[in-house]
Amino acid sequence: MRAIDLSHDPKRKSWVSSANAPDGDFPIQNLPFCAFRRARSAEEFRGGVAIGDSVLDLGALHELGVLDGPAAHSLGACARPFLNALMGLGPEASSALRAGLSAALRTESTLAPRLRPLLIPQEAAEYRVAAQVGDYTDFYASIHHATAVGKLLRPDNPLFPNYKWLPVAYHGRASSIRVSGYDFARPAGQVLPPGAALPELAATRRLDYELEVGVFVGRGNELGRSVPLREAESHLFGLCLLNDWSARDIQAWEYQPLGPFLAKNFATTVSPWVVTLEALAPFRVPWSRPPGEPPPLAYLDDGTERGSGAIDIQLEARLDTARMRAAGLAPQRLSHASFRDSWWTIGQMLAHHTVNGCNLKPGDLLGSGTQSGPLPEQAGSLLELTSAGKRPIALAGGETRTFLEDGDRVILRGWCERPGYARIGFGEAVGTVLTA
Numbered sequence: 001m002r003a004i005d006l007s008h009d010p011k012r013k014s015w016v017s018s019a020n021a022p023d024g025d026f027p028i029q030n031l032p033f034c035a036f037r038r039a040r041s042a043e044e045f046r047g048g049v050a051i052g053d054s055v056l057d058l059g060a061l062h063e064l065g066v067l068d069g070p071a072a073h074s075l076g077a078c079a080r081p082f083l084n085a086l087m088g089l090g091p092e093a094s095s096a097l098r099a100g101l102s103a104a105l106r107t108e109s110t111l112a113p114r115l116r117p118l119l120i121p122q123e124a125a126e127y128r129v130a131a132q133v134g135d136y137t138d139f140y141a142s143i144h145h146a147t148a149v150g151k152l153l154r155p156d157n158p159l160f161p162n163y164k165w166l167p168v169a170y171h172g173r174a175s176s177i178r179v180s181g182y183d184f185a186r187p188a189g190q191v192l193p194p195g196a197a198l199p200e201l202a203a204t205r206r207l208d209y210e211l212e213v214g215v216f217v218g219r220g221n222e223l224g225r226s227v228p229l230r231e232a233e234s235h236l237f238g239l240c241l242l243n244d245w246s247a248r249d250i251q252a253w254e255y256q257p258l259g260p261f262l263a264k265n266f267a268t269t270v271s272p273w274v275v276t277l278e279a280l281a282p283f284r285v286p287w288s289r290p291p292g293e294p295p296p297l298a299y300l301d302d303g304t305e306r307g308s309g310a311i312d313i314q315l316e317a318r319l320d321t322a323r324m325r326a327a328g329l330a331p332q333r334l335s336h337a338s339f340r341d342s343w344w345t346i347g348q349m350l351a352h353h354t355v356n357g358c359n360l361k362p363g364d365l366l367g368s369g370t371q372s373g374p375l376p377e378q379a380g381s382l383l384e385l386t387s388a389g390k391r392p393i394a395l396a397g398g399e400t401r402t403f404l405e406d407g408d409r410v411i412l413r414g415w416c417e418r419p420g421y422a423r424i425g426f427g428e429a430v431g432t433v434l435t436a
Contacts, residue, residue: 001233001281001284002091002095002233002277002278002280003281004281004282005099006102007098007099007102007278008029008279008281008282008421008422009029010029010420010421010422012028012029012102012107013028013106013107014028014052014106015105015106015107015109015112016028016052016054016105016119017052018052018054019051019105020052021052022423023423024052024053024423025050025424025425025426025427026051026052026053026424026425027052027422027423027424028105028106028422029102029279029421029422029424030050030275030279030424030425031050031051031098031101031102031105031276031279032049032050032238032273032274032275032276032426033047033048033049033078033083033130033273033274033276034047034048034049034050034055034127034130034273034274035047035048035081035082035083035127035128035129035130035131036048036055036120036125036126036128036272037125037126038120038124038125038126039124039125039126040126044059045081045082046058046059046078046080047059047077047078047080047083047086048120048125050122050273050427051105051119053121053122053123054119054120055119055120055122055125056101056105056115056118057118057120058075058078058079059078059079060118061075061118062075062079063079064114064115064118066104066111066114066115067097067100067104069096070092070093070096071096071097071099071100072100073089073093074096075097075100077089077093078097081128082128082130082131082132082363083130083131083274084131084132084361084363085362086237087131087216087217087218087237087362087363088218088219088361088363089218089219090218090219091218091219091233091234091237091277091278094237094276094278095278098278098279127179127180127181127272128179128272129177129178129179129270129272130216130240130272130273130274131363131365133174133363133365134174134361134363134364135171135174135360135361135364135365136171136172136173136174136177136268136364136365136366136367137169137170137171137172137364137367138169138170138172138212138244138264138366138367138369139167139168139169139349139368140163140167140168140369140370141342141343141344141349141368141371142337142342142343142368142369142370142371142372142380143163143343144341144372144373144379145369145370145371145372145380145384146158146159146163146168146369148372148384149383149384152383152384152388164293164294165294165296165297166300166352167300167344167349167352167353169349169353169369170260172244172260172264172265172268172367173265173268174365176265176266176267176268177268177269177270177365178267178268178269178270178431179269179270179272180270180271180272180427180428180429180430181430182269182431183431183432183433183434184245184266184267184431184432184433184434185435185436186203186204186207186406186433186434186435187203187204187250187266187267187436188201188202188203188436189201189202189204189253189254189262189263190250190253190254190262191205191252191253192249192252192253199253203436204247204248204249204250204263205249205403206247206248206249206383206389206402206403207245207247207248207403207404207433208245208247208248208382208403208404209243209246209404209410209412210244210245210246210369210370210380210381211315211316211335211370211371211372211380211381211412212241212243212244212367212368212369212370212371212380213239213240213242213367214239214240214271214366214367214368215236215238215239215349215350215365215367215368216236216237216238216240216274216363216364216365216366217236217237217350217360217361217362217363217364217365217366218234218235218236218238218362219234220235220359220360220361220362220364221235221359221360223359224357224359225354226351226354226355226356226357227350227351227354227360228299228351229299229300229301229302229305229347229348230302230304232346232347232348232350232351233277233346233347233350235350235360236277236346236347236350237274237276237277237362238274238275238276238279239274239280239311239313239346239426240270240271240272240273240274240426240429241271241315241412241414241426241427241428241429242268242269242270242271242365242367242368242412243268243269243270243410243412243429244264244369244370245264245267245268246263246264246381246383247262247264247266248263248383248388248403250262250263251264267431269412269429269430269431270365271412271414271426271427271428271429272427273426273427275424275426279424280311280313280416280424282416282418282421283312283313283416283421283424284308284310284311285308285310285311285312285340286306286307286308286309286310287305287306287308287309287310287345288306296348299351299355300344300348300351300352305345305347305348309345309347309348310339310340310342311339311340311346312338312339312340312418313338313339313340313415313416313426314336314337314338314414314415314416314417315335315336315338315339315371315380315412315414316333316335316336316412316413316414317333317334317335317336317380317410317411318331318332318333318334318411318413319331319332319334319395319401319408319409319411320408320409321395321397321399321405321407321408321409322406322407322408323397323399323407324395324396324397324399325409327397329396329397330396331411332395332396334382334385334393335372335377335378335379335381335385336373336377336378337371337373337378338371338373339368339371339414341371341372341373341374342371346366346368349366349368350366353366372384382401382403382404386401386402386403389402405433406433406434406435406436407432407433407434408432408433409430409431409432409433410431411428411429411430412428412429412430413425413426413428414426
């Protein structure tokens, strides 16, 4: 687990004044990474760090040559179009860079006059997925989500016997992962309409969002070498927001016996910002199982994981429709959950993923699966919130929704708060549904 140090000090302020707002996502205690360039330019993408309402250009900072030692070496990896090289250097390297950036951006830094020209307003930048994702694995780590969905499909037996014993997952499609702001057409696939005897090819009528956390792999492991739980987080770089859009009617027809396919591979949206595990250190919380539940097998259990394996990230999904935007109405909150309620931790996910010798590479992406809390209003998808379409949600302006309609825009947000520490945020992961 990462240690809490001076970079987390809530008294530390930045010469970038917008970073000192108490309710902002990107104070100096955060410093999440991204891959960006100026909007509508032909510039090469390169690494950046969010500070207040700006992006610090790490490519230009590297050319300036003001950092030294391990921080300078790590900074060189940020001058590339993707951040895979930085992720692959491991936690010591990213920690050194984060510490160097924190020192350079704090109020007392003498570098302010030289670094100020390297700030680009976030609204004047465009982003790509921070890493070139070679492989994408989506887990199913929320027992509240799994139970709620299981009750809809199998009321008498909502959870399969293996669920409480291992982190269930499927291999997703990396090529359709897109950064926030990507708008996609309603997908088509085979569906079996209610009461029909034969399937048909049709645009999905039950399009859904999934409120998830994405986890970027840092240092990889060799094929054939498993990563023990005590080392798992040294192979992880940072977290982002993730929306694993799902076509529920396509999924219902195709998922047996091998699981999701066309229902999920048409689009996955991630936020541009990757919040490092260092920044999340103050928000670690104990991970535990309720009394009477089976303990994990030994390779998924140790004292450190139980003591601070979970992370208290507040997660939120909001919706605004085309009619709401035309009327000037604010997006409406649909979901609010905490990642601390996840049945499996990020370390357990990686340890299980590699226990058979599977090799992970820098920039590979793990999805947490839909994150839902124990209360009905904490459900992380429309499938749960509407009981599979049986209970429409009332929206501002008089509309209702069971599933997403054309023109709907879903906005995911995430943040961490704890007394005595600065609030840090994840920005947004936004996507809009277009006509098929």
